[in-house]
Amino acid sequence: xxxxxxxxxxxxxxxxxxxxxxxxxxxxxxxxxxxxxxxxxxxxxxxxxxxxxxxxxxxxxxxxxxxxxxxxxxxxxxxxxxxxxxxxxxxxxxxxxxxxxxxxxxxxxxxxxxxxxxxxxxxxxxxxxxxxxxxxxxxxxxxxxxxxxxxxxxxxxxxxxxxxxxxxxxxxxxxxxxxxxxxxxxxxxxxxxxxxxxxxxxxxxxxxxxxxxxxxxxxxxxxxxxxxxxxxxxxxxxxxxxxxxxxxxxxxxxxxxxxxxxxxxxxxxxxxxxxx
Amino acid sequence: xxxxxxxxxxxxxxxxxxxxxxxxxxxxxxxxxxxxxxxxxxxxxxxxxxxxxxxxxxxxxxxxxxxxxxxxxxxxxxxxxxxxxxxxxxxxxxxxxxxxxxxxxxxxxxxxxxxxxxxxxxxxxxxxxxxxxxxxxxxxxxxxxxxxxxxxxxxxxxxxxxx
Ligand SMILES: [Zn+2]
Numbered sequence: 001x002x003x004x005x006x007x008x009x010x011x012x013x014x015x016x017x018x019x020x021x022x023x024x025x026x027x028x029x030x031x032x033x034x035x036x037x038x039x040x041x042x043x044x045x046x047x048x049x050x051x052x053x054x055x056x057x058x059x060x061x062x063x064x065x066x067x068x069x070x071x072x073x074x075x076x077x078x079x080x081x082x083x084x085x086x087x088x089x090x091x092x093x094x095x096x097x098x099x100x101x102x103x104x105x106x107x108x109x110x111x112x113x114x115x116x117x118x119x120x121x122x123x124x125x126x127x128x129x130x131x132x133x134x135x136x137x138x139x140x141x142x143x144x145x146x147x148x149x150x151x152x153x154x155x156x157x158x159x160x161x162x163x164x165x166x167x168x169x170x171x172x173x174x175x176x177x178x179x180x181x182x183x184x185x186x187x188x189x190x191x192x193x194x195x196x197x198x199x200x201x202x203x204x205x206x207x208x209x210x211x212x213x214x215x216x217x218x219x220x221x222x223x224x225x226x227x228x229x230x231x232x233x234x235x236x237x238x239x240x241x242x243x244x245x246x247x248x249x250x251x252x253x254x255x256x257x258x259x260x261x262x263x264x265x266x267x268x269x270x271x272x273x274x275x276x
Numbered sequence: 277x278x279x280x281x282x283x284x285x286x287x288x289x290x291x292x293x294x295x296x297x298x299x300x301x302x303x304x305x306x307x308x309x310x311x312x313x314x315x316x317x318x319x320x321x322x323x324x325x326x327x328x329x330x331x332x333x334x335x336x337x338x339x340x341x342x343x344x345x346x347x348x349x350x351x352x353x354x355x356x357x358x359x360x361x362x363x364x365x366x367x368x369x370x371x372x373x374x375x376x377x378x379x380x381x382x383x384x385x386x387x388x389x390x391x392x393x394x395x396x397x398x399x400x401x402x403x404x405x406x407x408x409x410x411x412x413x414x415x416x417x418x419x420x421x422x423x424x425x426x427x428x429x430x431x432x433x434x435x436x437x438x439x
Contacts, residue, residue, distance in 0.1 A: 057418075058410035064413035068326030072357050151358035158360060158434045159325055161388060162409060 010147045012079040024081060024208035025146055027098065028215055031203065031249060032137075033073035034099035037089055039130055040066040041260055042123075045107055051120060062163050069160070072152050079148070085136065090268035094257050100191065100199035100248045103130065104257040121174070121184040125192055128171040130228070131164040136224045140216040149214075168264055171232065199241030200225055203250060281327045284319075291337050297415055298374045301334055305365025306383055308356060308412070315349030316383050317342055322359040325415045331355060362435045379416070380430035387435075394430045396421035404428075 009015050015022050050056040074085040084086060103126070108118040138160065141153040174181045189207035200222045202209055209215040222241075230236050246252035288302040301321070304339060309320040321340060323331055335353045342351040363382035366374075371381035380394040395402050401423030408418040409432070416429045 054418075058408055060292060061410035061414045064329070065325060068328065068414075072326055075357060117381045148358055151360075154436065155360050156326065156358070158362065159414065162414075162432065168408060 007145060008147055009145055010075075012081075012148070015080065015146060020208055021212050022080065023067075023211055024205040027072050027147070027203050027205040027249075028141075028209055029077050029080075030098040031100075032141075033070050033077065033088070034097050034248075035103055035130075035134075035199075036066050036070035036073065038099040038103045038257075038260065039127070041068060041156060041264060042103070042105075042107055043127075043165065046118065046123065049118060061221075061242055062166060062207055064198060066163065069156050072156065076148055076152065086268070090264055094253045095251045097253060097257065098203065098249055098251065099257075100201075101243070101245045101252065101254055101257075102126070102195040102199055102271070104248070104253060104260055105195070106256050106259065119184075119188070121181075121188045121189075124167060124174060125171045125185060125188040127163075128167040128232075129192055130199070131197060132159065132228050133166050133221075133225050135160060135164055135216075136221060136228070140221065141214075143213075144215065145213040168232075175232075189233070193237045193239060194242040194244045197241045198247040198249055200241070200245075201247055201249045203247070214221065277312065279402060280347070284310055284312070284317060284342060287341050288338065288347060289429060291334070292340050293324075294333050294337075295328070295415075296374065296377075296379065298377055300368055301338065303345060303367045303370030305367065305370070306334070308359050315336065315347055317351040319351065320356050320359075322361040323355050323357065323364075324361050326357070327368065328413065328415065334362055347363045360436055361432050362366070363431060364435060366431075377427050378426075380419070380428060382431045382433040386433035392433055394419065396424060396431075397427065397428055398426050399424040 009021070026053055040063045042068065043059060046056075047060055047063075048056060050059050070089065071085060074088045077083075077084050077088055079152070105122075105126070107123060135157070138153045138157050142150050142157065144150040144153065174185055176182075198216065202215060202218050202221070206218050210217045215221075226236060226241075245254050283318075284301065288307055289300045291301050293299055293301055293304055296304070304324065306321050306324065307319065307367070308322045309318075311318040319342070322340070335355070338353045339351045342348055361385075364384075366381060374381045374427045375397045378397050380397045383392045385392055386392055393402065393404060393406075396404050396419075399421065401421055403422040404419050405422060405429065406417060407420050411429050414435070416431055417432050418427060419430050420427050
């Protein structure tokens with residue numbers, strides 16, 4: 001499978017023929033699935049708490065749809081012999097998770113059932129940054145050498161533009177409204193700039209992913225994302241993007257992920273065998 | 277053979293999407309492929325939106341309905357998540373049924389990224405405004421008719437991004 005031969009892999013069985021290809025593919029799938037899963041989990045915590053009723057309806061639709069996308073990626077992993085979808089989503093240790101750390105970050109202080117002091121500015125910045133990134137990553141993946149994944153990416157891209165448009169609108173409106181709203185966004189943008197770095201990483205198999213044409217390079221992914229964000233902000237923060245807490249792509253995580261897992265594992269164990 | 281397929285199609289026109297009662301899964305364009313081997317029927321379906329919570333019900337209802345045909349011994353229903361469903365797959369009958377129930381069918385010849393509008397399903401006025409792009413499910417939006425002052429829902433246009 002040399003670069004340039006344009007070899008297309010059409011099935012899980014075929015992907016299993018080359019152990020290195022298989023490993024790189026699985027890494028990529030875990031990133032896609034775990035990112036969407038964590039983003040939609042944090043989204044689901046807002047249920048009933050969004051700024052107004054229309055937003056509550058919209059946000060929960062987006063969340064449910066994004067959870068559906070995570071499910072599609074977990075299904076591809078199931079086909080590759082990684083285990084059942086439910087187990088992959090709910091029952092893996094933090095060290096096995098490949099979502100970026102910024103995406104597991106709590107919505108704010110407080111607890112969902114007690115006193116949630118969630119921050120809408122964080123949610124707007126996080127989701128706008130994430131959906132912008134997701135679109136770029138998926139567009140690249142529609143040309144992936146793994147056909148089943150390219151197909152799924154194409155399907156997700158039929159739905160995801162609505163999510164991006166939603167968060168872009170929130171971002172623009174708040175960014176151009178009162179000084180207070182703008183200042184709150186700016187605080188969260190500065191924070192994101194210290195933490196967003198690993199979202200744009202592809203992990204230990206980045207080189208293989210590019211070699212097998214599963215995905216574009218990290219540099220390209222990052223450049224395209226920065227370009228999009230610059231269009232929105234006018235100028236980018238002067239410092240380089242950081243990854244303050246490490247890289248989720250390498251299995252590094254914070255206690256916020258432990259907290260998330262604890263909650264969705266509870267739900268899973270109490271309701272095992274239930275359908276999504 | 278053709279007769280059997282016709283019978284199955286007739287049955288599929290009676291199974292509704294639980295989220296859009298009175299619109300059949302056939303008219304929504306969700307049926308991708310039907311195979312008959314002896315008394316066994318294999319149906320491949322295309323889900324509309326990912327994460328649509330109704331899929332399990334649809335699977336169950338389709339299986340049950342097809343198995344009621346006398347010559348059918350068993351029916352297997354599978355969703356193919358690699359098939360792309362688009363709103364273009366909705367049949368004319370489907371559009372008619374949607375409208376009858378106050379849901380505007382998606383606009384035709386929609387281009388990705390475009391703004392879209394639909395006519396009011398009650399009075400046909402095009403003087404409508406978008407209240408919420410996301411309705412109760414990801415596949416629907418809430419709009420408001422400025423002419424007859426009715427709120428209504430519309431199916432979001434979903435088309436193949438890459439084509
Ligand atoms: Zn009207």
